[in-house]
Amino acid sequence: MPKPRRPWIAVLLGVLTPGLGYLYAGYPRFAAIAYCVCYPSMLLLIAGWILIPSAPLNIVVGIILFGGIYISIIVHSAIVASRQPDTFEPQRYNRWYVYLGAYLVFGLLGGTVFASIVREHFEPFRIPSGSMDPTLLIGDFIYVIKWNDPARLATDGRIVVFTSIEDPGIKVIKRVLGIPGDTLAMVAGTLHRNGREMVEPYVQHENPTRSEDTVQRAKMRAWQVGHTVRVDTASYHPDVENWGPVVVAADSVMVLGDNRDNSYDSRYFGFVPITALKGDPRVIYFSVEKDTTAGAWRRLRRSRIGQRIQ
Numbered sequence: 001m002p003k004p005r006r007p008w009i010a011v012l013l014g015v016l017t018p019g020l021g022y023l024y025a026g027y028p029r030f031a032a033i034a035y036c037v038c039y040p041s042m043l044l045l046i047a048g049w050i051l052i053p054s055a056p057l058n059i060v061v062g063i064i065l066f067g068g069i070y071i072s073i074i075v076h077s078a079i080v081a082s083r084q085p086d087t088f089e090p091q092r093y094n095r096w097y098v099y100l101g102a103y104l105v106f107g108l109l110g111g112t113v114f115a116s117i118v119r120e121h122f123e124p125f126r127i128p129s130g131s132m133d134p135t136l137l138i139g140d141f142i143y144v145i146k147w148n149d150p151a152r153l154a155t156d157g158r159i160v161v162f163t164s165i166e167d168p169g170i171k172v173i174k175r176v177l178g179i180p181g182d183t184l185a186m187v188a189g190t191l192h193r194n195g196r197e198m199v200e201p202y203v204q205h206e207n208p209t210r211s212e213d214t215v216q217r218a219k220m221r222a223w224q225v226g227h228t229v230r231v232d233t234a235s236y237h238p239d240v241e242n243w244g245p246v247v248v249a250a251d252s253v254m255v256l257g258d259n260r261d262n263s264y265d266s267r268y269f270g271f272v273p274i275t276a277l278k279g280d281p282r283v284i285y286f287s288v289e290k291d292t293t294a295g296a297w298r299r300l301r302r303s304r305i306g307q308r309i310q
Contacts (some may be wrong), residue, residue, distance in 0.1 A: 002087045003094075010081035013099060014074035017107035021077030028093060034073045035106050039114045041069045046122055049143060050236065050282045055306025057286060060149065063212055065160055071092040121146055125161060125173065131172060131257035131264065134204050135159070135309065139301070142309060143288040143296060146279035153277040154179050154253050156193075159309060162255070163276045171278065174265050175202070178254030183229065185244030186267075192244075202310075207261045210270060212240045216268065253277070281309045 005025050014021030050060025068264075071090065092098075136142070136159075144161050147153060153160050156179060164170040177191065178184045185192045189208040191200060196261040212220070220238045227246040230236050238244070240261070250255050252271035257263025271295030287304035 002309065003090050004086040005081040005084040005088055007078035007082045010077045011074055017103050018070065018073050019077075019106070020102055021074060021081065023093060023102060024099065025077055025081035026088065026091065026094070027077075027080055030077070030080070031102075034077075035110070038070060038073060039110065041066050042114070042118070046068075046118070046143065049285050049306070050145065053308060054300075055283075055308070056194075057306070058126045058283065059306040065272040121181040123161075123279065124285075125171070127173070130262060132159075132175075133262075135175075135202050135258045135302070136281075136284075137287065137289075137301075139288045139290050140284050142281040142284050142306065144279040144281045147277075150274050150277040153280055154274045156182075159281055160253075160255065160274050160277050161279050161281065163278060165272060166275060172255075173281065174255035174257055174263070176253045177256050178266075178271075180248050180250045180252060182248045182254070183245045184248065184254055185246070186242060189241040191256070201260050204259045205261055206259065207295050208241065210240055210261050216240075219268055238267075243267060251275070283308055 006170050010021035010025050012021075013024050018038035019031035019301070022028070022031035022034055045062040045066040048065060049058050052058035052061055123144045123146055125142050125144050127136045127138055127142065128137055151244050155176060158176045159173065160176055161173050164172050178193065183194050189205060191198045217237065217239055220240075220243060221236065224243060224246050225233050225236055227249065228236055229245045229247060248253075249271050253274060254266040254283050255272055256265045256267070282303050284307045287301040289299040289301055
């Protein structure tokens, strides 16, 4: 029995799963092409954010590339559906259970598989604390590129995401400021590496005269005393703004927060094994300011969207 194709149904099905509108319109080959094109085009979205250096052009281009492909598929499926004659004879694939099966296989299952593949290399990450201010703020949403070879992340000055050495279920973001063999010390809040004072334009000092309590100072001493180059270790009592010199252990890095006076980092928990490094952030793809008094998200920080992370 003839059943004319309705463009609005093609649109609805196309929204559910790319290509499903073509299947309804009687173009299974177009449906297959759409499935093959749409999911990989999602990579254009992320690639635009990461590879294009100019903000917010990187965000805009990525959205336009992916959105343009996705919308074009939906619109075109509606157009071809409208061109089918009223005498259109449904084929064996024009059955509700075929559409449902295609949605489950190519939409839900296919989307899940593709998303898992993407997550192997890219991971979204939300900044939960102010330890990396002003480089990364609470409410910044970033994309992290994950590497199979963590050794490439052990680079001076590189911001990295790593697995917490105290709680493996937590991922932490800090800046690498010491690689194996480096001698590090902090004097009155100023970092010295291999005997030279470092210039750190990214550092924020909220309270440069801050001193830790006795519990935290004992925690610092417990791990640092085994790595210090001081001869008289009995008199070594490190504090948050004054410690070292310590030598970074083999196959490890020392990480510090940019908000130097308000960061729980290697000064407290020690060196981070290079094997714990997972990836490095590249771009802020979204950012909102939090109203700390009301505990609610309130204002979009437009100027931060698309910023490259350095």
